[in-house]
Amino acid sequence: MTFVIGAACVDVLDRACIEECPMDCIFIGNRMAYIQPDECTDCGACEPVCPVEAIYYEDDMPPGQEQFVAENARFFDEPLPGRTAPLGHPGGTRGAGALGVDTPYVQEYQPLSQ
Ligand code: F3S
Numbered sequence: 001m002t003f004v005i006g007a008a009c010v011d012v013l014d015r016a017c018i019e020e021c022p023m024d025c026i027f028i029g030n031r032m033a034y035i036q037p038d039e040c041t042d043c044g045a046c047e048p049v050c051p052v053e054a055i056y057y058e059d060d061m062p063p064g065q066e067q068f069v070a071e072n073a074r075f076f077d078e079p080l081p082g083r084t085a086p087l088g089h090p091g092g093t094r095g096a097g098a099l100g101v102d103t104p105y106v107q108e109y110q111p112l113s114q
């Protein structure tokens with residue numbers, strides 16, 4: 001199991017969560033950040049610091065955001081537009097910074113109006 005970043009991160013990318021993660025497993029894409037599900041140890045340190053409450057435990061995704069569980073995993077498991085090889089399990093971001101790519105679902109995601 002893992003924590004997952006959901007819809008509220010899209011186009012916000014506050015990044016406060018990244019500073020809190022002891023595993024350094026929160027990666028910045030283009031429109032949002034993604035948690036490496038196999039490197040997250042479920043410590044939960046990231047969840048309370050996100051100002052838009054975008055982070056949830058995998059089983060607690062709000063209705064309509066379930067797809068983001070798959071998108072967080074897909075960010076690491078698949079080559080994406082603009083990236084030829086999957087990121088896989090890099091063992092932390094190692095200060096990689098913004099990677100500039102998103103999954104196709106996130107690329108096209110239309111945030112719900114508040
Ligand atoms: Fe996104 Fe919140 Fe982190 S907006 S980058 S999940 S602090």
Ligand code: F3S
Pocket residue numbers: 003020021022023024025026035039040041042043044045046047
């Ligand atoms: Fe890091 Fe959050 Fe998991 S702080 S280890 S991504 S629960």
